[in-house]
Structures are given as C-alpha cells and as structure tokens.
C-alpha cells in the first residue's frame with residue numbers, strides 16, 4: 341500500500357529529499373506531499389547574490405519539469421504548515437487543510453538573525469534570505485551611495501560583494517577582531533582583508549552597531565558604531581547569523597537542541613519514529629549546520645532510510661568550505677580543533693597574498709585539516725591526505 345511522506349519546507353534540502361526519494365523509490369511505495377511557505381518552488385539560495393546582480397528568478401529554480409509532472413508528488417508552494425499533531429499523524433496547513441502522514445520530514449531551514457539594535461525596523465534595513473528579500477533590497481540600491489553590512493562572516497561578505505558589484509560603497513561591521521571568525525584565524529583573515537580593502541570595502545572589526553539612524557523621510561541615513569564612529573548609509577543589510585526555524589507548533593512537542601533546532605540523531609531521526617528533520621532546522625546530535633553540503637547529506641540519508649537503502653550516519657566533523665570572495669580564494673578542509681591542545685598547528689605564509697595552516701594530531705602527526713587563503717594549493721588536492729600523515733612535499737602542496 342502507498343504510504344504518504346509529508347515534507348514541510350520546499351527549500352534546498354526539502355527538495356533534495358523529495359527528489360532523492362523519487363529516484364530511489366522504484367517500486368512507487370511513496371506518495372509525496374511537499375508544503376512550501378514561499379511562493380517559489382525550491383531554488384538555489386546559495387546563489388541569491390547572482391539574482392541580486394540580475395540573474396532571472398527562473399534560472400535559480402531547482403525544480404525540473406519531470407518533478408512537477410511526477411504524479412507521485414503533490415507540491416503546494418505558498419502553503420505553510422501551521423501545526424503538526426503527532427498523535428493523529430496529521431499536518432494542518434495555513435489554508436485549513438489537514439493532511440495525514442506515515443512519515444514526516446521537517447525541512448524548515450533558518451531565519452536571518454537581526455540583532456536588537458535601535459532603528460533596525462527603519463525603511464531600507466534588509467536581510468538576504470529569500471528571493472523576495474532580494475527584490476526589496478534591489479529596489480533600494482543606488483550606484484555610488486554608501487551602505488553598511490552588519491556581520492563579516494560568509495553571508496556578510498557575500499552581501500557586501502554583491503553591493504560592490506552593483507556600484508555601491510559598502511562597509512562591513514564585524515564584532516570579532518577579524519572577518520570570517522568562524523572559519524579563519526587572524527592571519528588567514530588578514531589576506532582576505534587585504535583583498536577586500538583593495539576593492540574599496542570599508543572594514544570595521546572589533547566593534548558593533550549601536551544604532552541605525554533615520555534621515556528626514558524615515559529611511560536609514562547612517563549607522564552609529566559602539567566605538568562612536570558614524571557611517572553614512574543609504575541601506576543596511578543584517579547578515580549577523582542565522583537561527584534554526586524550529587518554532588512550528590508540534591504537539592506533543594519535539595525536543596530542541598541547546599541552541600535550537602529539532603533534535604535528531606546521526607540518522608536525522610527525532611524521538612518520534614515517524615518524524616525526521618533535515619537541513620538547517622535539524623540539530624544533529626545537538627548541532628545545527630549552516631551550509632548546504634551537510635544539508636544535502638542529511639536529505640540523502642533520510643531518503644535512503646525511507647526507501648529501504650542502507651544509510652551512513654551523518655558525520656558533521658568535516659566542515660570544509662571553499663569560496664572566492666572579493667577576488668580572494670579562501671578554503672578550509674577537514675576539521676579544525678575545537679579545544680586548545682587538540683592539535684599542533686603549522687603555518688606557512690608569503691606576505692599579504694597567501695597563507696596556509698594545517699592542524700596535526702599531537703603524537704601521531706596525522707593531518708586533521710587546515711585553512712587556505714590567497715593563491716594557495718587547492719582544497720581538493722589536500723583533502724585526500726586528511727586522516728593520514730602528511731606527504732613529504734606538504735609545503736609545496738600548500739603554497740605551490
């Protein structure tokens with residue numbers, strides 16, 4: 341008999357889950373119902389800044405014709421779920437429809453965190469999470485005018501880069517003492533900051549936004565920093581982190597991770613055998629992951645379990661990232677030490693243009709991971725050496 345899988349959230353991982361189940365379910369065991377809050381079916385959120393620069397809405401879509409035509413799938417864009425009754429195994433939509441399920445996957449993603457600073461509700465204050473957010477932002481962009489991006493992590497850099505390419509004059513405000521504090525150490529960040537400053541990006545690290553200040557028409561005019569600096573700004577983008585969207589009403593309630601997110605085990609299972617969580621809303625063994633690669637791994641694992649294929653437990657230790665921002669290549673591979681004394685680090689650098697650091701296990705000297713910034717070797721060349729003693733020509737691999 342056909343069973344029903346309801347997926348709440350048609351974002352990147354919700355779609356990957358639906359698509360993988362479709363592919364693996366050769367016997368046609370599953371009927372899929374996908375509820376999306378946004379009016380657009382799943383799209384490539386990672387490339388939202390390309391949309392800001394003028395790429396078409398349809399070009400970002402992840403949903404092919406085959407998916408839309410598949411009779412096993414019912415897709416409801418613009419139909420958020422508002423309540424889950426785990427006892428009756430039903431989901432209630434905002435339109436008042438009640439849908440029964442055999443399996444339920446929560447894929448509700450994250451929301452942008454906006455710090456509670458005075459003035460954050462002014463006209464021309466934005467976040468950059470959805471296509472609609474970018475539409476609103478694009479309407480406020482004016483060449484040659486100043487802007488402020490709050491947050492110097494991945495998302496803040498992406499936002500500032502987008503504004504630079506549109507001819508604005510953005511500054512970044514980052515509370516840590518250097519850019520990308522979650523991924524880079526101070527020396528690697530220096531290479532990135534050197535490239536950023538060369539492009540004319542204003543950098544204010546080690547300080548926070550005290551207030552966003554209004555001009556005469558009620559729109560943003562400037563931003564005042566905790567150190568007293570006042571930055572002119574026609575618009576402000578908050579890119580100060582994300583929070584998992586775990587506020588869906590579920591009864592009886594599901595356990596959340598310490599820092600939010602639906603708590604799941606390494607197979608993305610909640611304590612309810614009928615309910616899974618994938619992507620940024622999932623706290624896997626207590627930890628949420630804000631990148632797409634782990635989200636896709638979770639979605640594929642759940643699809644395999646539902647269709648009776650063997651699945652590997654999710655291993656979240658590899659937090660590798662690679663990006664080219666502001667003309668500077670930065671990458672991390674393997675894992676970085678979480679606590680002091682967990683690794684010995686060895687750094688190689690050349691002026692302000694390239695820097696590499698590797699983490700080695702004390703005693704065995706096994707390569708755990710590393711950081712690359714500037715014209716360094718590629719992460720792909722180094723990743724296969726993780727978990728082994730590094731090769732003799734390591735320096736040549738790092739700084740070829």
Ligand SMILES: Cc1cc2nc3c(=O)[nH]c(=O)nc-3n(C[C@H](O)[C@H](O)[C@H](O)COP(=O)(O)OP(=O)(O)OC[C@H]3O[C@@H](n4cnc5c(N)ncnc54)[C@H](O)[C@@H]3O)c2cc1C
Nearest residue numbers: 349351352353376377385386420421448449619620631632
């Ligand atoms: C600007 C930007 C740049 C990024 N760049 C990178 C990058 O370079 N590399 C990288 O690895 N990652 C990047 N990311 C992160 C990446 O996009 C996310 O990791 C990925 O989108 C997470 O997928 P998800 O399915 O968990 O969440 P989402 O893609 O956010 O999807 C969740 C969906 O669920 C919907 N939803 C929420 N509640 C409900 C409900 N009650 N009912 C129905 N639907 C609901 C939401 O509206 C949303 O459409 C970037 C993100 C942004 C915003």
